[in-house]
Amino acid sequence: MTFANKRFAIVGAGLMGRLLSLSLAKRGAKVELFDKGDARGNESAARVAAAMLAPLAESAITEDSVVRMGVYSLPRWKALIEELSSPVFFQQDGTLILWHRQDAAEAERFTSHLDKNSLHNSQLSPPRRLNAQELLDFEPSVAERFTQGLYLPNEGQLDNRQLLDALLSELDTLGVSCHWNTELDPEALRNDSGYHCILDCRGNGAKDAWSSHTNNIRSLRGVRGEVIRLYAPEVKLRRPTRLIHPRYPIYIAPKENDVYVVGATEIESEDLSPMSVRSAMELLSAVYTVHSGFAESRILEMATQCRPTLKNNLPEVLIKKEKGLTDLILINGLYRHGFMISPAVLDATIELLESGQSNTALELGLSVTNLIHEAGVCA
Numbered sequence: 001m002t003f004a005n006k007r008f009a010i011v012g013a014g015l016m017g018r019l020l021s022l023s024l025a026k027r028g029a030k031v032e033l034f035d036k037g038d039a040r041g042n043e044s045a046a047r048v049a050a051a052m053l054a055p056l057a058e059s060a061i062t063e064d065s066v067v068r069m070g071v072y073s074l075p076r077w078k079a080l081i082e083e084l085s086s087p088v089f090f091q092q093d094g095t096l097i098l099w100h101r102q103d104a105a106e107a108e109r110f111t112s113h114l115d116k117n118s119l120h121n122s123q124l125s126p127p128r129r130l131n132a133q134e135l136l137d138f139e140p141s142v143a144e145r146f147t148q149g150l151y152l153p154n155e156g157q158l159d160n161r162q163l164l165d166a167l168l169s170e171l172d173t174l175g176v177s178c179h180w181n182t183e184l185d186p187e188a189l190r191n192d193s194g195y196h197c198i199l200d201c202r203g204n205g206a207k208d209a210w211s212s213h214t215n216n217i218r219s220l221r222g223v224r225g226e227v228i229r230l231y232a233p234e235v236k237l238r239r240p241t242r243l244i245h246p247r248y249p250i251y252i253a254p255k256e257n258d259v260y261v262v263g264a265t266e267i268e269s270e271d272l273s274p275m276s277v278r279s280a281m282e283l284l285s286a287v288y289t290v291h292s293g294f295a296e297s298r299i300l301e302m303a304t305q306c307r308p309t310l311k312n313n314l315p316e317v318l319i320k321k322e323k324g325l326t327d328l329i330l331i332n333g334l335y336r337h338g339f340m341i342s343p344a345v346l347d348a349t350i351e352l353l354e355s356g357q358s359n360t361a362l363e364l365g366l367s368v369t370n371l372i373h374e375a376g377v378c379a
């Protein structure tokens, strides 16, 4: 199918909504993008995220399909970012894993898990153990406090806020009409026969839709996460660093200009209220044990958002076709891996729109459900 001059409505201008809008607009489609928040993405999980792209590290806690989507997405991110007119900080220099001596057993368990996963998946580079000298070469700023570490090659990160802004300016250039502060139910747009297809990218805003379309089988929930942004010119960490800890494992993602994103709590709650004192104390005391320079850092922001999460913690694309109504595609469940896997989900969705099927989804194990079986989606 050719997209030229076909009209699409995309509801939700967080991570997936912006990526899909850009991809469709570049193919000549006429896209309208709606969001209940503002142009900065103030209501999205995408704005708060650390945006680490860490398939091997995440393989310790997620399914193989998500890991494969993460591996697929790393080079895709590089290409997507290169095509943008505004610069977006992107780094693919690996992840460093650290632990204090008393947590060596936990670190050993984690390491053998990753060893096993990298054996199982040949696309994952195996983790590499670092001794004191190697750690000094890799990340001199932490070598005073730690005498060993683990290096996960190829993993990356990007600057989520620069990305959201850069995508938006690209959308402006391509003439996508963006409607901010506009809360919509995508279902209500389906009577407008002018649209070729409607994409629901509302993240947590799509809770009711997922429950009603799937009879609660795939209900969507928010998983609360809190992060702290620090300005720490005394700390010179080069790459994302994770601290293994039995009670509060943390990551530190160094962005440009001495800014560090430290996170994240993971709490089974949809509470969006400000960060708790307990979470702040845990994150800050843990980060200080990695580098004493964090003591003099300045707290730029403490932020809370919920990760949009389906029952099985996996992403899914749901296709709803009904006679007389515009087709609706729901993309959701990106959970804590939205940045890590979104290029894979993007490519799969575009293929579904083009031909009604997606080899990318099949190969990577992305679940695609047709609520009403018909040949071709939006064809």
Ligand SMILES: Cc1cc2nc3c(=O)[nH]c(=O)nc-3n(C[C@H](O)[C@H](O)[C@H](O)COP(=O)(O)OP(=O)(O)OC[C@H]3O[C@@H](n4cnc5c(N)ncnc54)[C@H](O)[C@@H]3O)c2cc1C
Residues within 6 Å of the ligand: 011, 012, 013, 014, 015, 016, 017, 034, 035, 036, 037, 041, 043, 044, 045, 046, 047, 048, 049, 050, 051, 052, 053, 182, 183, 184, 185, 201, 202, 203, 204, 205, 206, 224, 225, 226, 227, 263, 264, 304, 305, 306, 307, 308, 331, 332, 333, 334, 335, 336, 337, 338, 339, 340, 341
């Ligand atoms: C603390 C935290 C840390 C994270 N760290 C990472 C990480 O390091 N790596 C990683 O890969 N992922 C990370 N994530 C996950 C990632 O941010 C999400 O998976 C991703 O943002 C989900 O994308 P989305 O487009 O589905 O939803 P969102 O980005 O949340 O966007 C949804 C948009 O829909 C809009 N919306 C909702 N309802 C309506 C409505 N009715 N009408 C109009 N608009 C509506 C919202 O305003 C929002 O802009 C993190 C998330 C959190 C919260």
